[in-house]
Structure formats: structure tokens, C-alpha cells
Amino acid sequence: xxxxxxxxxxxxxxxxxxxxxxxxxxxxxxxxxxxxxxxxxxxxxxxxxxxxxxxxxxxxxxxxxxxxxxxxxxxxxxxxxxxxxxxxxxxxxxxxxxxxxxxxxxxxxxxxxxxxxxxxxxxxxxxxxxxxxxxxxxxxxxxxxxxxxxxxxxxxxxxxx
Amino acid sequence: xxxxxxxxxxxxxxxxxxxxxxxxxxxxxxxxxxxxxxxxxxxxxxxxxxxxxxxxxxxxxxxxxxxxxxxxxxxxxxxxxxxxxxxxxxxxxxxxxxxxxxxxxxxxxxxxxxxxxxxxxxxxxxxxxxxxxxxxxxxxxxxxxxxxxxxxxxxxxxxxxxxxxxxxxxxxxxxxxxxxxxxxxxxxxxxxxxxxxxxxxxxxxxxxxxxxxxxxxxxxxxxxxxxxxxxxxxxxxxxxxxxxxxxxxxxxxxxxxxxxxx
Numbered sequence: 506x507x508x509x510x511x512x513x514x515x516x517x518x519x520x521x522x523x524x525x526x527x528x529x530x531x532x533x534x535x536x537x538x539x540x541x542x543x544x545x546x547x548x549x550x551x552x553x554x555x556x557x558x559x560x561x562x563x564x565x566x567x568x569x570x571x572x573x574x575x576x577x578x579x580x581x582x583x584x585x586x587x588x589x590x591x592x593x594x595x596x597x598x599x600x601x602x603x604x605x606x607x608x609x610x611x612x613x614x615x616x617x618x619x620x621x622x623x624x625x626x627x628x629x630x631x632x633x634x635x636x637x638x639x640x641x642x643x644x645x646x647x648x649x650x651x652x653x654x655x656x657x658x659x660x661x662x663x664x665x666x
Numbered sequence: 667x668x669x670x671x672x673x674x675x676x677x678x679x680x681x682x683x684x685x686x687x688x689x690x691x692x693x694x695x696x697x698x699x700x701x702x703x704x705x706x707x708x709x710x711x712x713x714x715x716x717x718x719x720x721x722x723x724x725x726x727x728x729x730x731x732x733x734x735x736x737x738x739x740x741x742x743x744x745x746x747x748x749x750x751x752x753x754x755x756x757x758x759x760x761x762x763x764x765x766x767x768x769x770x771x772x773x774x775x776x777x778x779x780x781x782x783x784x785x786x787x788x789x790x791x792x793x794x795x796x797x798x799x800x801x802x803x804x805x806x807x808x809x810x811x812x813x814x815x816x817x818x819x820x821x822x823x824x825x826x827x828x829x830x831x832x833x834x835x836x837x838x839x840x841x842x843x844x845x846x847x848x849x850x851x852x853x854x855x856x857x858x859x860x861x862x863x864x865x866x867x868x869x870x871x872x873x874x875x876x877x878x879x880x881x882x883x884x885x886x887x888x889x890x891x892x893x894x895x896x897x898x899x900x901x902x903x904x905x906x907x908x909x910x911x912x913x914x915x916x917x918x919x920x921x922x923x924x925x926x927x928x
Contacts, residue, residue, distance in 0.1 A: 507672075523669060524669070524670050524671045524672040524712075524713065525667045525668075525669055525670060525703070527700075546704065547701055547704070548697060548700070548701050548766070551763070551765065554765050560741070560768040561764055561765045561768055562765050562768050562769050563765045563766070563769070566696060566697060566700045566701065566766075566769065567696065567700070567769060568672060568693075568696070568700070568713075568715075570672050570674065570715070571672075571674070571696075571715060571717060573674070615764065615765070618764060619764075634764055636762075636763040636764075636845065637762065637763025637764060637765050637766060638763075
């Protein structure tokens, strides 16, 4: 066992982990931050996306030890300070960007990365950026609409009106 | 996953020492290795992470050649070579998905030599030199078949020296579920000739298409390869495409790459 120390959603944490402990396991099982979801465990679905030092990563495909010393952000840290939904979360609610909600934590975290890199993406850029996030309910249209709305753009032209 | 230890050395020398243990395995970004471990297709006793080694990070430009650290992520390559080698940046920006690109590394990709990976194509077409902790290996000698390279046990890809062509382009026919290349062709035009590297197509892994190189070296236009045919012999057959389909794609993608080269 190795002790890892990191900041998760602004709070310092320290845990003993095995070499094979995944970051997703540390977050969910040790820290009980179960908003980060495990959909496929094969690096394909993106439900487990979190930010490590500001960059989106699949937490099921990174060892906890590799996040030693890092700043980690999860879906639990996304709401505003007063507990209200942030702009992205609110847009997903307003535009019905989810049905079962399982993929939503990863979608929100990926959206945050996209809008940091590209504050006003086109619809095509949004769809391309979501390549690593799978949703089996929505057909993506309302997710795309929510992301366009979160970026402050007109959503009237988005498909599936 | 079976249990194993992980070390995170901060120097190449410490990593090389850690890899001397029996069954020790180098870990790059882990975007291939970790899923492999989860499926229990590999059982190393120890992983040696290369992501904490500062000397293996980042990109230096010494005129006509880029030196890319082996632990540099695809995302960093995509951003930092956009001005110096746009075709390389474009290739890197289409590997996997954004989260994969933030972890996966060029050295890891080249060490794995997946027959459908993108980086082997740019390395071979550019006439890159693979730099390890012990030696420098020309790309023409480095790639030795599907998942096979010239690397010895415990040898680490510390950097890649990548000559920048006059013109280049990469065309990937994407296998949409995996984002790997069903067929990918990288065309690189240098002052002394054209190099064409094909990935995703062959049971032998990445390889050069020399007939196209000769034709394009004489006439760098998409029409120059019109009369060539690609043999389906020893091309990959799977549920995504037959050897004949891949042979067709090699020529089509080469033509598109030439037409788009800049």
C-alpha cells in the first residue's frame, strides 16, 4: 500500500491505495464520491470523466498513484458555492440533456473542458468533442443543445427541435 | 486486475533501473495498457510509470526537426506542433477522444505499435528517429510487425526526433467505434523525395508503400498514383473490412492525402 495525497474538489485528501487502485475506485469507494460513474470500465463510455490538473481524463483508466499531488475535480465540485447548479448543469436541466442520467456526470465534466478550450463551439465541434462520451438514451440532440446553451449561443437551430 | 506494484521515478536512469526487475513493465499514459491489465491479458509484477519524468516531456524545435519527449501527451502534441508541423498536430488531435489524448503518450503508442495506431504512420513517413535510453533507431528499422518493435526488454522510448517535411497530410478512415484507423495514410514530401506510410491495413503493421513513393517523387499529384494497384495479400481481414476493401482504401486515402498536403 502507498499513501497518495491530492486535492479533490478543493479539499486535501490522503488515502492508502494499492498499485492497481484506479482513480475512479479511490473516488467512489474510498472517498464515497459516487457521482463519478463507471459505465463500461473499458475506457470507452466516458461516464467516469473527471478533471486532473484541469484536464479531462477517464478516471477508470488512470491509477490513483498517478494522481498523487494533483488537483482533482469531480461532478460533486461543479455546483456554485451556494449549492445552485452551475451554468452547464442548469443548461442540461433546462434543455432536457439527459434521460436516465447515468452518463451525465461525464458529459458535464467533458463539457467544462470543451468550453474552457473553445468557449463558442459550433454544433459540429460539440459533437466531435463528445466522441469519448456515450449516451444510450438521448440520441445526443438535447445534450448538444444544452452545451450550445451553456456556451451562450442560440439553440433554436439545433436538430430535434 | 492482478495485483502489482507501481513506481513513479523522476529520471530516466531510475526508470531503467526499476525496469530491470523480472516482469516489470513500463507504463506510459496507460490508455492501452490499463484496459489490457483489466482483461488480465498481461500480468506484470511491477509497473514503472514514465509520466513523472520531466526530461521526457515536451517538444523542442531545432530548425528542421522536432524533438518530442516520449511521455508527451497527444493533446500536447496537437497544440504545440500546430505551427511547426500541422499534419502531425492534426493527426494527434484525432487520436481517440479528448480524455484519451490528455493521458496517452507518443512514446507509449510507438512502443506498443498497434497495427491500426496513427503515430507509427507519421513516424515512418517522416523518417523519424526513435531515441531510447541506449541508442537511436531509424523508423525504417524500428517497426518490425504488428505489436513488434526493435525495443529490447526494459528499453524506454525517451524521445522522437521528427524531421518536418515540406508538405504533408494524414488521412484516416476512422473505425467509428474505436477511433483507430481502419486505414490511415500519411504522405510526407521532402526535398529529396516522398514517403508514404500506411497504418491499419496490414498484418505486418505500419509499412511504406514504395510504388506510390516513386510515383509521387516524380509527380506530386493525386493523379500520379492513378495507375497503381494495391495488393490485398496479407492485409487485415476482420468484421470491419476485407483485405480487398482495405487495399482499395489505401489508394483512396493516399490520393486524398496528396491532394490535401500542405
